[in-house]
Amino acid sequence: MRVLVVEDDAKIASFIVQGFKQSGFAVDHADDGEAGLALAECTDYDAAVVDIMLPRLDGLSLVRRLRAARRPIPVLFLSAKSSVDDRVRGLEIGGDDYLTKPFSFSELLARVQALIRRSSRSPEATKLASGDVTVDLVAREVTRGGEVVMLQPREFSLLAFLLRHAGRPVSKTMILENVWDYSFDPQTNVVDVVVSRLRAKIDPEHVRLETVRGVGYIFRPHA
């Protein structure tokens, strides 16, 4: 897995590069838009993390030119602006995801991994399993240790999402986006409420569905 990071702030760049390296990625870093474009044009990356405000060539223009050259690299935009407009513009231009600063590295990592998985076009499994928990996406049936567990629709969606990211922490924002389809954080404790309900049905011993302080939640494949 090879990732391109285009970010001009040295501190942020080094924290992203370090994080990706520790997670087993090969990382290239460019600190301005033109250098980033040059790298992206001659290397096959699995994903790119692009800051919007860049010297010489801004992130939006970089991606526009990349798309014009038919380079289908999945791109995640980083921006200090949180307005919905910027997000929409970024996605229209051909970005695949958008994250506002400040962000947690685990969220960035989870999003980039999701982008790579989506672009690799592996057919979506109809069954997910982790440990003794299985989810049948077609029959919408959940079993735990062979026993069928009855879940509410949202609990089911949340479990399926957690299982797809099993072993990796996911943030509340990601859960809201994927389970509730909210593009902004409505600042409620709905996620906590549904997580604790799911936990009661799937993991009453509190050993698999864990809260990661400062990050979000993680579903561990094994207790």
Place this chain on the structure above:
Amino acid sequence: MLDRLRQSLALRLAWQYTVVFALCTAMLFGVLYWLLASSLEQRDQEAVEHRADDFAAAYQVGGPAGLSSMVHSDTAPDVHTLFVRLISPANGAVFVAAPPGWIETQVERFPVPDWDGVVAERKTQTVRVPQNALKDYTIASHPLPDGWLLQVGRLTDSRPVLLAPLRHAFVWVGGGALLVSVMIGTLLAWRATRPLRLVSATARRILETGDLAARVPGSPGSGELDALVTQLNTLLDRNAAHVGVLRDTLDNLAHDLRTPLTRLRGTAELAMLDNNDPVEARAALADCVNESDRLLHLLETLLDISAAEGGVLKLNRGRFDLRTLVERAADLYLEVAEEAKITVTLDLTAAVEVNADSIRLGQAINNLVDNALKYTPAGGRVTLAVSREGDEATFTVTDSGPGVAEKERAAIFRRLYRSDSSRSQRGFGLGLSLAKAITEAHGGTIMIDDAPGGGARFKLRLANS
């Protein structure tokens, strides 16, 4: 100073006005003077010509002798001031009667009209000969049938002398009027341009001292300059309000950030002291991350509220059914309500179309629902209703909680306000402020009153246009 006077709009106006006034007056006087002078001249000439006619008739009856006897027997008082001369075709003077003191040489100087056909066609011909500055001759020449010429002359006052009083009066009265006109004109122009000077003085004061409270003084009139002053003051008011909002926001922000920042710093410092226990240090770091996320969210919400209140929040308006937002809010809070054992009822009978920013209005609606769920005790009820009232779309949240006391109703919309009963709840106390600010940015209102069966009722109204 002199330069400023010269450039003063009021003085320039006054001077230009005076020049126009002087030109018009001079023209009027000139025409009047000319009319008067020519009418005087005509009167003199008519008198002389009348006399010449009489003498010519006497000559035709009695010849030169008849003329002579008529001149001498005439008893009119002015006959002695008349000059009469009869000229033969051989161009010699046959008969001359002149008043005493009339000098012969002067008589000789009288012009004789050319003896040709053009002149002969007219019965008389009049010539004026100036004698000196004070006196003029008026002379009528009367051709007689057999080639003789009769001339009758008379001394008259010279026109310039006669009209001298008029000219003097014009100089004095005209000059005086000009002076008064300059003075009154300057005064009027000075008064008329007063608003301009006030505007300029106020602008200078704001530029020099930064005093945003400075306003242009003036009475509310309806003239152009009054309108300018009123508009400028409105502009200054709005400007000052914006600056005020900005300043308040900064003050509040500084104040509101202090507490969470202190907490953040404390947690981090504690983690550094606990260097023996990596587990505790990790926990403290996680707390720091949580705290900074909260801080960030607080900052963003405060900025949103300020932007909405200051009228600079960007709204992406579109037409949609208000019910979709309410259904979405009900769906979002479904599990929260279930956990709190609150029954949420929807009353969405008919579609109510609104023109609004769906994301922003959605935030406002979510916050109202969130607020109702927070203050409704277990086993309670929350009803969400959408309806159309005349021209307005309304969204009503009714709960079965304790309600909001009359004296608290204005306060609950204030930023960061936490009533005594809500201190235990999570949140910053920004939800209702944001809902109100967003609704008002859309031109709508949020009202609060008592629900029929006790509890609070929040009503969001939005103009339908």
